[in-house]
Amino acid sequence: MSWWWLVLVLVVVALFGLYLSMTAGRLDALHKRIDTSSLSLDAQLLRRSSVALELATSGLLDPAGAILVAEAAHAARTAADGEATAGERAEAETQLTLALEATLDDEEIAEVRQAPGGAALLDELAASAQRVQLSRRFLNDAVRACTQLRNQGMVRAFHLAGTSPWPQAIELDDSIPPSLVGTGVPSD
Amino acid sequence: MSMRIGLVCPYSWDVPGGVRSHVSDLALTLRERGHSVDVLAPVEEDFVLPGWVTDGGRPVAVPYNGSVARLSFGVKATRRVRAWIREGDFDVVHIHEPLAPSLSLLTCWVARGPLIATWHSSHDRSRMLTAGYYIAQTAMEKLRGSIAVSQEARRTLVGHVGGDAVLIPNGVRVKDFQPENHDRQRRRELLFLGRIQEPRKGLSVLLEAMPAILDQVPDLRVVVAGPGDSEEIRKNIPENVDRALTFYGAVSDEHKQELLREAQVYVAPHTGGESFGIVLVESMAAGACVVASDIPAFRHVLEDGKAGRLFSSKDPSALAEAVLSVLADDAARRALVSRGHSRADQYDWDSVVDDVLAVYESVHMPGEKVTEDLRGQALGRFAARPAFIRGRRSGGQGDGE
Numbered sequence: 030m031s032w033w034w035l036v037l038v039l040v041v042v043a044l045f046g047l048y049l050s051m052t053a054g055r056l057d058a059l060h061k062r063i064d065t066s067s068l069s070l071d072a073q074l075l076r077r078s079s080v081a082l083e084l085a086t087s088g089l090l091d092p093a094g095a096i097l098v099a100e101a102a103h104a105a106r107t108a109a110d111g112e113a114t115a116g117e118r119a120e121a122e123t124q125l126t127l128a129l130e131a132t133l134d135d136e137e138i139a140e141v142r143q144a145p146g147g148a149a150l151l152d153e154l155a156a157s158a159q160r161v162q163l164s165r166r167f168l169n170d171a172v173r174a175c176t177q178l179r180n181q182g183m184v185r186a187f188h189l190a191g192t193s194p195w196p197q198a199i200e201l202d203d204s205i206p207p208s209l210v211g212t213g214v215p216s217d
Numbered sequence: 218m219s220m221r222i223g224l225v226c227p228y229s230w231d232v233p234g235g236v237r238s239h240v241s242d243l244a245l246t247l248r249e250r251g252h253s254v255d256v257l258a259p260v261e262e263d264f265v266l267p268g269w270v271t272d273g274g275r276p277v278a279v280p281y282n283g284s285v286a287r288l289s290f291g292v293k294a295t296r297r298v299r300a301w302i303r304e305g306d307f308d309v310v311h312i313h314e315p316l317a318p319s320l321s322l323l324t325c326w327v328a329r330g331p332l333i334a335t336w337h338s339s340h341d342r343s344r345m346l347t348a349g350y351y352i353a354q355t356a357m358e359k360l361r362g363s364i365a366v367s368q369e370a371r372r373t374l375v376g377h378v379g380g381d382a383v384l385i386p387n388g389v390r391v392k393d394f395q396p397e398n399h400d401r402q403r404r405r406e407l408l409f410l411g412r413i414q415e416p417r418k419g420l421s422v423l424l425e426a427m428p429a430i431l432d433q434v435p436d437l438r439v440v441v442a443g444p445g446d447s448e449e450i451r452k453n454i455p456e457n458v459d460r461a462l463t464f465y466g467a468v469s470d471e472h473k474q475e476l477l478r479e480a481q482v483y484v485a486p487h488t489g490g491e492s493f494g495i496v497l498v499e500s501m502a503a504g505a506c507v508v509a510s511d512i513p514a515f516r517h518v519l520e521d522g523k524a525g526r527l528f529s530s531k532d533p534s535a536l537a538e539a540v541l542s543v544l545a546d547d548a549a550r551r552a553l554v555s556r557g558h559s560r561a562d563q564y565d566w567d568s569v570v571d572d573v574l575a576v577y578e579s580v581h582m583p584g585e586k587v588t589e590d591l592r593g594q595a596l597g598r599f600a601a602r603p604a605f606i607r608g609r610r611s612g613g614q615g616d617g618e
Contacts, residue, residue, distance in 0.1 A: 058329065058590075059358055065582055066361065073579065156575070163383060163579040167362040170381040174358050177379070 052178075053189045059175040063196050066168035070199065071109070073164045074122055077157040078105040081125060084150050089141045094132035101128035119201040126202045129154075133206045151209065158205045165199055172196040219251050220577060223307040223587065226258035227319035229276040229287035230266070232444070233470060235387075235495050236313055236337050239366075242390050243311075243573065244269060246566040250574075257301050257320055259289035273297050273320045281318065284415050284490075288319035298323045299589055307587045309333060309577045315360060316353055316378075325356035329590035331581045335364045336374050336382060338492050353378060359590070361580035364573070369492040369514055385573060388566030389498045396478050396504030406438045407540065408480035408505065410473065410496055411487075413445035413464075419486030419510065420450070425533035426540070427458040433541050437461060442468045442476055477503035481550075482543060485509035488531050494518045497525065498564045501557030506550045508539050524560040525553055 084090065085099035101124045107113070108121035133141075141147040175196050178184060226240040237258070244254045248269065255269055259276035266272065274294045276287035298320055302310070308331065312321050315334040325332070363382035365371035371382050407430075411418035420441065431437060439462050441447070447464035454462075468476065477483065483500040487510055494514045500507050507525030509515040519525040528539035543550045 055355060055358055062359070062361060065585075066580070068582060069579055159575055160579045163362065163576055166381055166383060167580060170363070171361075174380070178358075 049183070049187060049189065052181075052184060056175070056178055056184065056189055059171060059178060060190075060193055060196075062171045063168065063175060066164065066171050067199075070161070070164040070168050073157060073160040074105070075109055077154070077161055078102045078109070078122075078125060080150065080154045080157055081129060082106070084141075084154060087146070087150060089144045089147050089150070090132060090137065094137065097128045098125075098132050101125040115197060115199070119199060123202040126204060129158075130204070130206045133208060135208045138206075138208045155205065155209045158203070158209065161203045162205070165201070165203055169198045172198045219253065220308045220581070221306060222247055222252050222254045222577070223301070223305050223310040224254060224256045225310065225312045225321050225324045226256060227286075227288060227314050227317035227321040228259070230256075230258040230260045230270060231264040232287055233467065233473070235493070238470065238495065239335075239337070239387055240313055242388060242566050243570070246388070246390070246570045247574075250570065255301075255305055255307075257298065257324070259287060259294075259320060271301055273301070276319075284412070284417065286317070286319075288317065290319055290323065294320060295323050295327065299327050302328045302587060302589055305587070308585070309581055310587045311335065311573075311577070312360070313337065315356060322352070322356055325359055327590055328587050329359060330587035331577075331585055332360050332587065333362050333364065333576060333580060334360045335366060335385075336370045337366050338370060338373075338490070362576050364576060367493045367514055368517070373492075383572075383576065385569060385576070386564055387493050387495045387498065388569035389495065389502050389561060389564045391502045391561055391565045391567075394474055394477065394499055394502035394561075403481040403505075404438065404479050405434075405436070405544070406440055406480045406482070408476055408483045408500075409439065409441045409443070409486075410476075410483070411443045413441060413443050413447065413450060415445070417488050417490045418443070419488045419531075422486040422488065422510075422531055422533050422536055423484055424450070424454055424458065426537040427461065428455060429534065429537040430540055431457055431461060434544055437544070438463065440465065440476060440480060442466070442473065474499075474503065477505050480505050482506045482508055482540060484536070484540065485515065486530075486536055487512060487515070491515070498561050501525070501554075502561035504554055504558060506543050506554050507557060508536070508543060510536075518560070520556075520560060523553075524557040 081098050081102040085095045085102060090098065105121045105125045108118040113121070138151065141151055179190050179195070184190060224240050224244055226237055228234055228237050230237060240256060240258070244256050247254045255271055257271045257273045259274055260266060260270070260272045262275060274289040274297050276289050278285050278287050281288065302324070310324065310328055310331070311333045312324050313335050314337050315321050315325050357378060357380055363374065363380060364385045365374060365382040366385065366387045368384065371384055374380050374382050409420060409423055411420070413420050427439070441462060442465040444467035447466070451459055451462075465472070477500050483496075483505040485494065485497055485507065489512055491512060491514050494509070497507050497509060497515060497518045501524060507519060509519060509525055509527055510530035511527040512530050516522075516527060519527060521527075526539045526543050528535040543553065
């Protein structure tokens, strides 16, 4: 045995340390990306429920539809501020999607569009619904990338993720009422 | 809300091409909307740039994705990207073709913050693997949102790289192509656009079809516009075909628009590797009748043959038949042209840009900026400026997470 064995071992250890540090850096960046994406989704969902609430209280919808949308929007807002779990919130947002879909059929939309201020509200609603879709898609993509990395053997063995909780994908129905589509991202 | 937007184009700014025109049209349209835009692209030394393009260094011609691309990379290019990010103060940086081994991939490495990518081309799996899985993965992880310009490009991303993308088709600035000439005033002429030696662009298929076409229409002219050695091609073709051909070499965007406004028929004999077919949309916007091979991207753009005539790919006799049929039947040709025109309107940048802006807004947090990334990267640490390293020492490793 001679000294160069020691050098070799040191080099290997150094390279391995570098690899671990780089992987930890990647993981860190992914967690950051998930945080930003969740914040963005949160903001877009809030924007959507506010516009829905505004639409419901504007007097432009028929009374029955107005109550449906107002209640669903209110429930979604409460789930956002309160102690609701992620699952409960997703459920409330899905209910809002369904309420909007049920209320805003082609005829209703045509009528609201003609009323003063109606077109602006509908456009704002369509825009926020489109951004909800985009944000959720980007968030879930980040969650997928992060989960994939955290499942790697080295990452698990060296606890590179520390104590940060496993990221969760957000599953909810965020479809846009078909009659509102037109400004949305083309889906063909 | 007006944003500061940085766009990164991996291919040489002075060579016409699909990605390059996409970036330039997107930049122009965003500027018209009042945003402040700066483009980073490789540029030849003597090329005069508009004020909103930043020189990313001299490109080198290398084989990439089945053809020769002009790319910038290396230490010097990395330094330029860093400086651009540092001085740009961007709200969003939008990287085109993020895995292209050029300024795009470099930007993925050295920047952090609201990064968006657009995937243009479709690759096959083997090429994605040789691109280096680790590098690709690390770069991908930093992209906050991905856009694919076509279903094929999206499939490449989802299937081979892993990751999701929203579909936003390529835009065309329809107003730049508005035809002045109606079909009957146009020259009886076939137009081919693209690098002439590039097998995927399919000039050889067109040339093989020419004798049969000239048999029926002896006075037909064929205009070939695109870079490449025309002498080499002229050597191996029959004399009557040679007489019908005019080679223009590489043409400017304005010249291309003019050619598309003048020609009666635009031929796209591509044999594959195209994921969208922007030239087809431009031809339709300019009022030329499109005859194209039936590769998936073209089928989609031409609405399965309603907005242009399709022929079976790589088949010269099918091409000849398709060209002859649209030349012979004026009514059918004008019907294709008019349908093509309304199809082109669906791809107008003026509406496409709204979707792009929606993506920007959905990944950008108020007050956030794109900054240099020096974490977790050996290369980044070594390339960092000394002042920055001194600053980091006091900050420690996990700064502000």
